[in-house]
Amino acid sequence: MKTGFYHKVLSGLALAGAVLAPVAPAHAENLETEFDKAFIASPQQPAASASQPPQLQASRVQPKVLPAAQTTKRTPPASVRPYVSQRSQRSYGGELNSQVASLADDGNGRIGVAAIDLTTGQTVSVLGDTPFPLASTSKIAIAATFLEGVDQGRFSLDAQYPLMVPVKSARFSGFAAPVRPGAMLTGRQLIERSLIHSDNQATDALLAVVGGPAAVNRWIRTTGISGFRIDRDIATLVRDDGEYNPAQMIDERDSATPMAMAQLLVGLYEGRWLSTSSRGFLIATMERCLTGKRRLRGQLPSDARVAHKTGTLNNTASDVGIVRGPNGHVYAVAIYVTGQGGHAGRDAKIAAISRVIYDGYVGPDVGTYASAQR
Template sequence: MGRFGSRVGADASLPRRNLLIGGLALAAAACQNNAPLTASDSRPMKLDALEAEVGRIADRCRPGVLGVGLMNLENLETWLLNGERPFPMQSVAKLPLGAAVLAEMEAGHLRLDEVVQVQETDLSPPFSPVADAWPQRTQWTVRELLAEAVGQSDNTAADLLMRRVGGPGAITAWLVSERIEEVRLDRYARELQPQSVGLMPFRSAWRGEAAYLQAITAVPPAQQQAATARYMADPQDTATPRGMLNFLQKLDSGQLVSPASAQLLLTLLKQNTAGATRLRAGLPPNASLFHKSGTSRTIQGVNPATNDVGVFTLPNNRSYAIAVFLSGTSLDGVALDQIIAEIARAAVRAAG
């Protein structure tokens, strides 16, 4: 793909079950990424203007790389910028993790009231209220861990759930079985996060933000830079914008979990106020949104990952999946959030 985006459309034919946002809409038949698609009777998006606007934003991100995906969930009309490029997910990965946990629960392989014991060797890097509460608190239910992982982006909670359902490979295998092949989980947070900044796997002495930051600061700058470069080039623990739209569409249409589980996931996502200055800031006040953001630490002036993905519904009841990934930028956090908000505003204009 070149600098600008690609576009596809789809035939609307089946009733769409919008489980996460609600509202009435026409439906769309599922399609594969590169299948030939035809025009839909649904109102088309204004893709030329979107392409030009997002292209200008991408120029401002250089030398970083911007990836964007937007899909009309009525007819699966899709626009992509760097749609096939893998981007580091960071905490965006906790959204497919949450769906996988609920799918395992529905299959009868675990219970939400099941108690999980937290050992010292289970602790993971910040952000982690579960780690901060240890050893005063050592028992959590699966439901509580799910709330912490999905709702609060807790790394220890995510790692405990990941282990409980069979590890990162089991989650990726589940995604592939659901024909989601461009979203992959490969490592626990206690492995990924330290590696991305030049540290060895996490140790309990680094528990808490102050201790962990001190450990990072002790890593020589050249070693930090090399680790960050490896992390940004690593295909592990990544998603493409195309793959994330595929995941969001399947989740929204009820192909991955039941309506009750989807509603639980939505409730947990709404508890997370992180990322409020990203997609949420670019949408009209009366639009609905469920989303999951992800952010890496800025190392030696480079930010490997600032992301936000989700589904929004406009007052006209049209719903759209959106995925925004930024990697390798030298912009500060405020500027990065503003860029994602600008992309959301451009998406709303494209949707009309």
């Protein structure tokens, strides 16, 4: 049931006298904010405020900082390149695509959008073939890889696995950020914490069980989808966040094109790669997502059903999911936004694009719009 990678992680992580991580998940909005702000402050002075829940503060008390591997400016790897706008050379056919393209202007930070209507097959794409930071939207693929293992009898939703708790280390001080085993949770609890609360420790627990990023990439290849890759666990991704500005640079590490994500969502929703029970559990859990209330759902009608996952890193925000209108119309959408002047600007851009796509696919008059959502 446990892979060699998983045994290696556990054998190398135990620290004498380490305190187990708390079982109760942090409040969703605080956790998503934590993922957005992680390591922006000095690594030697992690931020912890009285407004944070006690368990979140406790998880930030870490052992001594490990020495940095290098102190000079790092040479960008081959996977990193400047973003060069080609919007003046692009044409967007169709009224809906043109409307989305007008909202997704890259003058204040590049924006990628892809949507697929599951009824008609109509697609929307603006920079849909350009890599964007996955951030926490990668958690969908990680959960799906685990669920495939459940379907094959290699893992179990009822078996218990340890959380992976970050150990404080300097940025870029190693290929992978150090972690230690924490509290034991069932596979079901880990997926719920990962997708509902965007819990990083639960996600890295799932990642350790399946065999690391390489195992997720292997599963992605079996789907036939290209333009999607995971290179690091979440602990490393957060620790080394902010090295490159995603509004100006394209980093192919831990990235996906919006179209690749939309295709992944369509396949999962249609049950192409998972059993009926695993597919149902995944979609139902995504419908309970508590983060990103002002993003994909922000301007949608209150009776639209949204199964989604948000992502947040330095100067980037995203929301991807399956939307079902009250008339039964279903579509997949992936929106990745950088820049836009700050967190609120990125959220507002995602919400506005989401509403235009909903109106184009489902209809502007279908659904009940609450006044607070306008």
